[in-house]
Amino acid sequence: MNKKKIGIVLAPLLAVLVYIIPMDLNQKAHLFFSIMVFTLTFWLTEVLPLGITALLGVAIAVVFGIANVKTAFSSLGHPVLLLFIGSFLIAQAMTKHGLDKRFALNFLSLPFFLKSPIRIIAGFSLVSFVLSMWISNTATTAMLLPLSLGIITMFRQNHIKNIKTFAVFILLSIAYSASIGGVSTLIGTPTNLIGVGFLRDEGYDIDFVKWMLIAMPISLTMYFALLLYIKFHLKGFSFDKEKIKELIHTEKNKLKKMSIGEKNTVITFSLAVFFWLLPGIANILGNEQLYKFLKAHIPESIVALIAGILLFLLPVDLRNFKGTLEVDDIRKIDWDTVLLFGGGIALGKLIIQTGLAKYIGERVAHLISPEHFILFLVTLILAMIFLTEVSSNTATVITFVPILIGVLKELHVDIFYPIVAVVIAASFAFMLPIATPPNAIIYGSKMIPINKMVKVGFFLNLIGTIVITIWILIYMR
16 A cells, blocks of 8 residues: 555544544634644645645635635735745756856866865765755755766776765765755745744744854854765775866866856846845844835845846847746746645644644643753754654644744743754755655665665764754854
8 A cells, every 4th residue: 555545544534533532622723733633644645745735734724614715825925935936936047057057067177176085075065055055955966966976987987996985975965965055045945934934923033144144054064064974984985086177177168158048047146145135234234224124125035036037037039039037937946845835834824823832832831841941952953853854844844833833932932043943953854865855866876775874864863953952052042
C-alpha cells in the first residue's frame, strides 16, 4: 500500500478520533483541531500537492462554520505572498537567461579555488551559499550538480585515489550550503517569509536588513562549521591542479557574450536589492522619517512585484517586443509554494483565532519551568530540525509556529527570537534525501550512500542546533 493510499484512509480516521476524544475546548477549536490533524496527515503522506492541501484545510473550516469565506481566505492577499511571486519571477529570469551559471563559472575560475580539494569544495559550496540567498536552493543545486559531476568524472578517469570520499563531500557541500545560505535573506527560502508573516501579524516590524543582520551570522557560522567538518574528513586526497583548471575554463569558454536578457535581469535584480536594503539602511542611520516613508510606500512585497513586472517590460527583442520574461515563464514559477503560503497563513490564523494555540500553549506551559528556558529552546530547535527530516519544512513551520506563539505567550516570553530560531531550524535538515529538494537532487546522482548521508547529516543537525541556540541566546541577552 503506497503512501497516498495510507493518507486517504488515515486522515479522516485520525480527524474523527481527535473530535470524539473529550477535550476542554470550545466547539470551534475542537473541530478545527481535527481539521488540522486531517491536513497534517495529508501533508505527511503527500496525497495532494502541499498548496492544494492547505487550501482544502481552509475550505473545510469554512464548510463547518469555523470562519466565513472572506475572513478565511483573506491571506491569499497577504503582502508576503506578493514578495513570493516577485522573487520567483526574478529567479526564473536568472535561470532562463543563464545568469546564475555565468556567475558560478566566473567565481569558480578564480585561482584561489583551484589549488586544493578543500578549496574546490569551498568554491562550489560558496557559490551554492550565495546563489541560494537570492534564488531557489533547488535551482542552485540542480545547476551546480553537472559541474561537480564533471570534476568527479575527470578524477575517476585519472584514477585518483579516494575519489569516492571527495565525490560524497563535494555533492553534500553543494546541497547543505544551499539550505544554509537560504536562511540568510528574507527571500532565500519560503519558511523565512512565512515566519516573518506570523511575526508581523503579532506586531513585530522586521525588514530585509534586520533579517539579514540576525540570520547571516547564524548561516555563516554553520557554513564554516560545515567546511571544517569536511576538511577534517578529506585528509589524504590530492589532484592535478592544472587539469581542474582546464575543466573549469573549458566550461567558462563555452559561455557566449552577455545577452540582453542577462543585462536586463542584472539591472532589475540590482534595483530590487537596492530598494529591499534601503529602508533598513535608513533605520540603521537613524532617519526614522525616511524609514517610515519607505516602509509605507515601497515595502519589500511591492519592490518584488514591480521588479517581476519590469522583467516583462524590458525587451530582449525590440522588433517583436519580446520581453525578458514571457507568459510561459509565469507557469514555471513555484505556484504550489505560493498556494501553500496563502492557505498555510490562513490555517495559522485560525489556530490562533479559535483558541487552539492558547489551549495547547497552556498545556505545554504547565510542563515547562521558565528557569529551564534554555533546555526548552534547545528542544524546540532540535524538534523542528528532525521534524523537517520527514515532512515539508514549509508545512511544518505553518503548523507549529502559531502553536509555539501560544506556548511562549503562556510562558510570558518574548516570542520574537524563539520564533526566528525555529524558522531557521526548519532549513537545517541534513540527514535524509526527502528532507529538502537539494538533498534529493544530490542523492539522485547515485554517488552518495544513504548511510553516509544519514551519518554526516545527523552530526550536522546537532551542530546546527548548537549554532542556532548560541546565537539566539546572544541576541536575547
